Amino acid sequence: MTHRLSHPFDDDKLHEECGVFGIFGHPQAAALTALGLHALQHRGQEAAGIVSFDGRQFWSERHIGLVGDNFTKPAVIERLKGNRAIGHNRYSTTGAPVLRNVQPLFAELAGGGFTVAHNGNITNARALQRMLQRRGSIFQSTSDTETILHLVATSQRNHVVDKLIDALGQVEGAFSLVAMTEKKLVGCRDPLGIRPLVLGDLDGSNVLASETCALDIIGARLVREIEPGEMVVITEHGIESLKPFPGKRPRFCVFEHVYFARPDSIVEGTSVYEVRKRIGAELARESPAAADLVVPVPDSGTPAAIGFAEASGIPFELGIIRNHYIGRTFIEPTDSIRHMGVKLKHNANSAVLKGKRVVLVDDSIVRGTTSVKIVQMVRDAGAAEVHMRIASPPTTNPCFYGVDTPEKSKLLASRMSVADMAEFIRVDSLAFLTIDGLYRAVGETGRNPLAPQYCDACFTGEYPARLTDHENRGEVRHLTILAESA
Amino acid sequence: MTHRLSHPFDDDKLHEECGVFGIFGHPQAAALTALGLHALQHRGQEAAGIVSFDGRQFWSERHIGLVGDNFTKPAVIERLKGNRAIGHNRYSTTGAPVLRNVQPLFAELAGGGFTVAHNGNITNARALQRMLQRRGSIFQSTSDTETILHLVATSQRNHVVDKLIDALGQVEGAFSLVAMTEKKLVGCRDPLGIRPLVLGDLDGSNVLASETCALDIIGARLVREIEPGEMVVITEHGIESLKPFPGKRPRFCVFEHVYFARPDSIVEGTSVYEVRKRIGAELARESPAAADLVVPVPDSGTPAAIGFAEASGIPFELGIIRNHYIGRTFIEPTDSIRHMGVKLKHNANSAVLKGKRVVLVDDSIVRGTTSVKIVQMVRDAGAAEVHMRIASPPTTNPCFYGVDTPEKSKLLASRMSVADMAEFIRVDSLAFLTIDGLYRAVGETGRNPLAPQYCDACFTGEYPARLTDHENRGEVRHLTILAESA
Amino acid sequence: MTHRLSHPFDDDKLHEECGVFGIFGHPQAAALTALGLHALQHRGQEAAGIVSFDGRQFWSERHIGLVGDNFTKPAVIERLKGNRAIGHNRYSTTGAPVLRNVQPLFAELAGGGFTVAHNGNITNARALQRMLQRRGSIFQSTSDTETILHLVATSQRNHVVDKLIDALGQVEGAFSLVAMTEKKLVGCRDPLGIRPLVLGDLDGSNVLASETCALDIIGARLVREIEPGEMVVITEHGIESLKPFPGKRPRFCVFEHVYFARPDSIVEGTSVYEVRKRIGAELARESPAAADLVVPVPDSGTPAAIGFAEASGIPFELGIIRNHYIGRTFIEPTDSIRHMGVKLKHNANSAVLKGKRVVLVDDSIVRGTTSVKIVQMVRDAGAAEVHMRIASPPTTNPCFYGVDTPEKSKLLASRMSVADMAEFIRVDSLAFLTIDGLYRAVGETGRNPLAPQYCDACFTGEYPARLTDHENRGEVRHLTILAESA
């Protein structure tokens, strides 16, 4: 899946591509799944889908747009009959989003219905697809997730859980997925555990979700994280835990802590909000600044800014105000006023900034285009000095594990030194968190270079899972693949 | 495909399920395909689709609704790039129509793209589907046509035309189809030739269409009919004709002459309009009536009524006026005025009917519900006598070859004698054309009972192609098949 | 109201602009009004509206599109509470139709609610509008009908019926209207009676409608026509007939007989179908042709063609087949195939036409553009000779009384002699009905040139009602009037 960013005001962020949810054995299964997906909406806003099973038949609703706009009419929820369901949020892609790519995907196998929702990215999807096509499989979507479906359908094993193990054994990359058959709800994380997946309990019903905030919203209790390489199989008789894949050292995505996860989620036993405050404190220690104010770039920079302010003793102020009513489709009206872009989302609070030395805290720099505009806006509002502090190391490499990143040449930090970046975005000083500082903030004593504890490929270029399709990208025969407008 | 009727005012007609069109080597391929489908709109009004190929990529547009409402915006046609295209009209089904069932269907095979549009019905589709699912094929639609796609995808032969021959060799039932690969446009009729398919020529470009009226609209010349069992393969180098299937005696659908085909089409070398006039003349000879007027039930009964009037010398009059502005969704507003239903489409022309003995000519009687209302309306308008004459034999059996028919028990003629039917619909006399009269009208000397020249199963119950799925219908395991609202 | 034609295939016809309906004292008032408007759909297809009154409050539904597409959902009808209602059909205009122009129009007067639906055109609407604006009236639509509303609102008389009489006494032009207050349903025709309006009875409930076909559909009985210059006031206590305007000699629109009215309507005591057959017979007598077939241009030319065939003894044949599935928005796909336009609606039945001398019967010629294409199509289908016979005199002048006509310079007959027209449309002979022939067909002995019995201004240029706005059209100050897209 090659994804690019579509929202004109978010184009300087990395974006998580998906969130998943599943619940087994609750009379309100579809409604609770809708609530869970709503809480996971930050992981994907393009489209959402839910598939339920009522003991006889599967029911599906998949819609372009927000959960809150599509899954709240009673008629929609009532069509999703049954006491078990899985759901999926999908991130916004370039061009017209296509409904057939919206998950959960479903297949009627010879042995019955099978449906899957996937967070992550399969790095050998194209290679597997070509193999399957030669066997006679017909692909209906351009989603890497469909590969899993065909591998299951064509597996020679007898039982559906074994077929799924067989299928996942062939895929490389990152997957945290939920799947459902007529009898079972399955949750599984890849052996590296790159993407998160947690197990919860709601009055005896088992729940699976990408983050704990989706448990909070339905009032479920966190039981534990699904472990890297673990598959849990939930039936009417309870949960069974399998470890079907060869063991690997886990490499959880450290950027989940920096930006992707919601601050009120508990990830790897730690509060994301507390990690981000600690990141801010590390930053203040590593790269202090003589300043009058600490100002976050809202909202993602706020916890780190609070941490920076506390550690440095410099007051925290809302120097930038966010407009919450962006709308779905705001385009800068005409070329001649294009420079106003960033003001559609943010406005400088000049009463606070005027004449002040400002520490501006943001979570990361991707292309740098928005940073340039925000710094200019802060200066126009009268700031005397702008010291930018970034709550992560320089982002120098793209992610291939389910995150929407520009190609390497578009990443500012891959093209410039920190000094050049400071000049480019016109700040008086610029500093990034060190990689060891980041590891300290997440509770390590530092990065173990021989066996890094996290996936930090976007900062280091060390990719823990093979990139088969990326390596083969020059050799592939041109597909005749269908273009369809709807 | 089990289809049922959806339009509240057409519920006493049989309906053709599809029309197909293809063109190779014309710079206006998509626009001409849209025109051809428009001319074939009487064969299916639910949805339409076009797939084109531009030498590099396939382009697809599929829409619910009329060709004239969806395929006329320049932007739509311009998206369908390339000098070759195929298209399909689909008949309206019960319930929400689902886009994934709209043809042409497309698959990216290992050897390249493949797309198909099909008129007819495969009578062993469910049996083949179960076999393919056991092999690992995943079905995305409930269309019987998808079976062909999977048979092609999984064929072990080397070339795509051979794969298609392999696939079609396994299907039973009726098919007149057009298919397109990166290099070829293919047209094929089943060995019985149940549904029509003609070959045309437009300034050197080859054209395929269900009926000649689709050639007329683009100014193409009729070359000939595709023969039963014939496959034509059109490339840049010309046309090749294959006869890959075991020879059978052709059994063209006689109901195409009675009702399905447009009166301005030439079918089997004969004008449909002239056949219908001859049917009316046969009726006048077989079952004359002492009357003052011949009145058609518009518009399908009109040619037969003209033929009846000419043969009998009784004046032809428009005793029933049709409202052309029915809209797409007219529902009878409330129960208390439900009996007005038929008046939404038709009104009696009382100035003509008052005090007169009327011969009312209709093409067929299916359920009889509309006939009852029309006769009542004609009587209310003051007709002294109503003599109903039907331009076909009694419809006693459902069609399984691509026509939307009620089950046998709903067919009035399967439940009642002609005398009882006359009483039921409250006419002074009722007569149907004899089966031999029908064969005479189409140019035979009569029906050959040992080797009938046509498929007339709806009148005789003699089905020329096996009905495997129908025979197995009790044994099939319940599918868990997905229900989706969009 | 300046209207122009919008449908690409109807651009060679004149079009009636409106139909009206009203009913008082029936529990199904709104549903019956929807049915009545459906039967009057030929008088206007752009938009429709219904206003009902439930004894306490008025309810309104106005929608762009067909009655059958908008007024058949139970929810819509149920919102239109009450036992009395009025309704209106509006003809399609150029550009985006605007909901605020859709009738019935409504005003909350000081004395209570007032709503009106109007068929016709007020020829001094602009002059009245300027006078009212100087008084302080604010117009919300560009509809001439709103003028009536403001004249009623600002009338100094005491009772609403007197206010309406006061208002209508100031307007010139044509109006057949229905109006409703909290207590009354009012129907009124202008003193010349240019547009039709009939009174019906449905089980004791009074009904008003533009044509009798709207009575037929609800099973109502025709009581009588509203007389020119008559106002009927319907209350719970019955009907009162007023004659509030100075008497004039009636001048009913003769084109209602030629084309506008539905053939199954009774107009001025005569069947429209019979009049049209008599027109065909007159044509055959006045302008016979040596030919093999009489072919109507469907559907409007069909009754006259039947009359021509009967009178001449030449067989009637369907030599042109109409496509009933035009869709709402068919645009000729690209310039290079623009000449196919007419084929989207009609196809020549070449089996009938080949080698034959054809009498082609149409109701009228407006611009002549469609005639050229139809004749060409008939010739291309092999006709040996084409003799065109028009069921009305040459249309040389625009209508200002509620009909959508091109300006005079666009009317073919105002620019050319009959001989030149014959050459232009490439027929072997061309003949129009004489004006006296037309008067004979409607039951007169001929036209009385001193006191014509009908409004025939489109044929003669003699306008019976003043054209104040048209005469002043050069003097009017440019309005700043608002343009709005929705």
Add this chain to the structure above:
Amino acid sequence: MTHRLSHPFDDDKLHEECGVFGIFGHPQAAALTALGLHALQHRGQEAAGIVSFDGRQFWSERHIGLVGDNFTKPAVIERLKGNRAIGHNRYSTTGAPVLRNVQPLFAELAGGGFTVAHNGNITNARALQRMLQRRGSIFQSTSDTETILHLVATSQRNHVVDKLIDALGQVEGAFSLVAMTEKKLVGCRDPLGIRPLVLGDLDGSNVLASETCALDIIGARLVREIEPGEMVVITEHGIESLKPFPGKRPRFCVFEHVYFARPDSIVEGTSVYEVRKRIGAELARESPAAADLVVPVPDSGTPAAIGFAEASGIPFELGIIRNHYIGRTFIEPTDSIRHMGVKLKHNANSAVLKGKRVVLVDDSIVRGTTSVKIVQMVRDAGAAEVHMRIASPPTTNPCFYGVDTPEKSKLLASRMSVADMAEFIRVDSLAFLTIDGLYRAVGETGRNPLAPQYCDACFTGEYPARLTDHENRGEVRHLTILAESA
């Protein structure tokens, strides 16, 4: 205008009803107006409209929904031709919003076009409406603003500015409006100056806007506030300032400081953000709490919470996380999970709250329903104590000057003492800011009870402008007013 709240998660807030904007003499007038309205979106989210004038004609676009969703397509902005424009945001009301109520309203007066956009509420609108209807005026909307239009239209004065002065001289209540004629852009505030209106300058073009944040977004400079009772008339020749109304002591709405205005706006020469921080500091002084954390109810409580934290020395923490992806239509899926409502918008950050004594800061309490849920959520997350501090005095009275408030009996503070409220919402302590504390925060030494410096009727019940319609509300004859669904 009686408004009620529609968004299920905002139902415990007061809501400003409108924002206005105008610009004269800029080639990008419509695009800049769209940007200005976007910056004012917090003042109204139901609908927005823009009217421009191109020297010859007015152009209008009015749409239901956000500015960002409707006014950003280039086609929309390009239709709004001309170098001057006015615009309006409207707050969301109960039931289907109706386009004819969306401002700017427009009228074609005898002297030319006139358009107006209004923030505020006319408290004698119904009385004026009855008077105008007796004169013959026809109202098309239920908006109080239309009254101004009719008063202008019927004014006997000669020039349009004099007509507007005449009209506004008759209205009571609050108005800050922008109006436009063919030659002039007009801005005006009522004599009390209840609602804000500022004058800006963009490279020589004059700009009017409700708040300075709308100047910031287009890069305009704040010139000054329009004074209470002032009318500015902007033409090609510059600005003229009039004072046409009898002088009154100004009474600006103090709640604009508390909640309505954006924190980055400058109101009455003061930063709203700074006022809110001072409010928090006052609260900390007036009603300190022994606590571990200060937590805002986001986002409106945040500046006051920062002020409270700074003044008290208690750390500021994000103890409640807001979900930014609510969607437009989220409904609580089913009754059985209705209690989850508040979690759709907010989630407690339990890692921060667990075991802590929390000061919860919110801007106001209206009905109290949301406060109950938020406190419960904070307690469920483990807070040891909850001390609620409200950044305004108890809201005991409804607003009649352009704010959407529940009736008095629904306001929690009008029904309960502070002690009872504390028990009702289950907090360990509850304190409101005193009215004098509020006046101190806005820069006064306290409230002058004899001549209050602000409108504070919602806290004190002292209404500075007459409430004619409210006083007459029992006497009004029932209107027959039309109900329309679209």
